[in-house]
Amino acid sequence: MKLYSYFRSSAAYRVRIALGLKALEFETVTVNLVTGEQRGSGYLDKNRQGLVPALELDSGEILSQSTAILEWLEETYPQPPLYPAASMARARIRALCQHIACDIHPLNNLRVLFYLRDELQQERESVDRWYSHWIQRGFDALELEVSQENSLLSLGEQPGMFEVMLIPQIYNARRFNVSLNSYPHLVEREQRCLEHPAFAAAAPEAQVDAPQA
Amino acid sequence: MKLYSYFRSSAAYRVRIALGLKALEFETVTVNLVTGEQRGSGYLDKNRQGLVPALELDSGEILSQSTAILEWLEETYPQPPLYPAASMARARIRALCQHIACDIHPLNNLRVLFYLRDELQQERESVDRWYSHWIQRGFDALELEVSQENSLLSLGEQPGMFEVMLIPQIYNARRFNVSLNSYPHLVEREQRCLEHPAFAAAAPEAQVDAPQA
Numbered sequence: 001m002k003l004y005s006y007f008r009s010s011a012a013y014r015v016r017i018a019l020g021l022k023a024l025e026f027e028t029v030t031v032n033l034v035t036g037e038q039r040g041s042g043y044l045d046k047n048r049q050g051l052v053p054a055l056e057l058d059s060g061e062i063l064s065q066s067t068a069i070l071e072w073l074e075e076t077y078p079q080p081p082l083y084p085a086a087s088m089a090r091a092r093i094r095a096l097c098q099h100i101a102c103d104i105h106p107l108n109n110l111r112v113l114f115y116l117r118d119e120l121q122q123e124r125e126s127v128d129r130w131y132s133h134w135i136q137r138g139f140d141a142l143e144l145e146v147s148q149e150n151s152l153l154s155l156g157e158q159p160g161m162f163e164v165m166l167i168p169q170i171y172n173a174r175r176f177n178v179s180l181n182s183y184p185h186l187v188e189r190e191q192r193c194l195e196h197p198a199f200a201a202a203a204p205e206a207q208v209d210a211p212q213a
Numbered sequence: 214m215k216l217y218s219y220f221r222s223s224a225a226y227r228v229r230i231a232l233g234l235k236a237l238e239f240e241t242v243t244v245n246l247v248t249g250e251q252r253g254s255g256y257l258d259k260n261r262q263g264l265v266p267a268l269e270l271d272s273g274e275i276l277s278q279s280t281a282i283l284e285w286l287e288e289t290y291p292q293p294p295l296y297p298a299a300s301m302a303r304a305r306i307r308a309l310c311q312h313i314a315c316d317i318h319p320l321n322n323l324r325v326l327f328y329l330r331d332e333l334q335q336e337r338e339s340v341d342r343w344y345s346h347w348i349q350r351g352f353d354a355l356e357l358e359v360s361q362e363n364s365l366l367s368l369g370e371q372p373g374m375f376e377v378m379l380i381p382q383i384y385n386a387r388r389f390n391v392s393l394n395s396y397p398h399l400v401e402r403e404q405r406c407l408e409h410p411a412f413a414a415a416a417p418e419a420q421v422d423a424p425q426a
Contacts, residue, residue: 072307098280120335
């Protein structure tokens with residue numbers, strides 16, 4: 001499999017984690033979102049939506065949209081599972097995941113920040129405030145949910161789909177200096193996950209297109 | 214089951230359609246998003262995320278986030294199916310659905326439009342331009358995808374999960390006077406669906422909280 005990826009894309013980061021948790025081998029093809037490679041014809045032939053990530057199967061078929069890719073991975077490579085087995089528990093995890101995928105992340109991705117800056121003529125400070133606002137609104141709700149859980153991670157002792165979504169979102173928050181002081185339960189989960197080899201291998205700074213330290 | 218709904222919420226509209234397609238009975242509990250009922254303690258006790266829709270089961274358990282509710286409905290009431298049976302076809306439909314759920318809809322929901330108006334002091338014209346921009350970016354990609362399909366609807370002759378997502382999004386576009394001239398294939402699907410009783414019953418204007426004509 002080939003993963004079309006950009007080191008800082010948190011949607012690509014999610015898929016990298018899931019591939020690692022399922023111990024699947026893949027080749028990374030980098031797409032530079034800052035120079036606009038995702039809008040070049042080479043990439044658009046692969047993925048008309050012009051977004052990363054995309055997963056190219058050995059058959060040449062291409063999957064797009066991180067959430068669709070994650071569901072396909074779970075269906076196709078069920079071991080180890082990333083969702084709980086019980087239907088209600090799975091619905092609950094999917095709701096937490098969607099809260100990140102729909103209510104936080106899309107408001108803060110690069111094309112939106114560019115629109116705020118270029119079309120709405122917003123200064124850096126205003127763009128940063130926008131960024132923090134949507135993370136805080138979302139994390140406030142997620143912290144409350146997670147604080148009432150008995151388990152340490154979404155599959156008890158093991159990370160699952162919620163952590164696949166959460167850790168890239170916390171990475172984004174840190175990158176934009178959003179205070180995480182109000183979210184001790186979310187940060188605790190992050191710390192547990194960062195020790196895990198699948199999360200370490202998927203981290204932005206471990207990618208081939210990351211700037212060398 | 215009880216569905217916490219607001220007539221114009223397109224996320225609630227999705228779930229209304231799916232409940233109708235699966236011929237499931239439910240009671241509607243209205244939550245007025247314009248007066249802020251979703252942030253009142255009565256509703257927050259039910260759904261901490263403070264968003265509609267939420268689905269309350271007869272057991273008292275509550276599901277939130279439309280996409281998680283839709284997946285739960287499909288798992289729990291598999292007939293009639295809303296996804297194709299083949300794994301790759303299902304992944305493709307999920308990707309189209311997520312394109313609406315993540316890359317169009319979240320940018321245009323009410324809380325975001327309020328932020329643009331109140332925090333960023335944008336005039337009505339600028340907010341409308343924002344609204345159109347994200348719909349057009351998304352519909353451009355979806356039109357191209359759909360124009361290359363042989364089938365009329367996502368399950369051949371029957372509407373499925375893509376139409377569950379698409380029809381509410383087209384409703385939003387019409388409401389904000391976004392031109393649909395460039396999207397003949399999307400509009401053709403909409404017209405086919407609007408004749409279907411499940412779509413008619415789920416329409417905003419058919420809801421108890423819609424203003425009387």
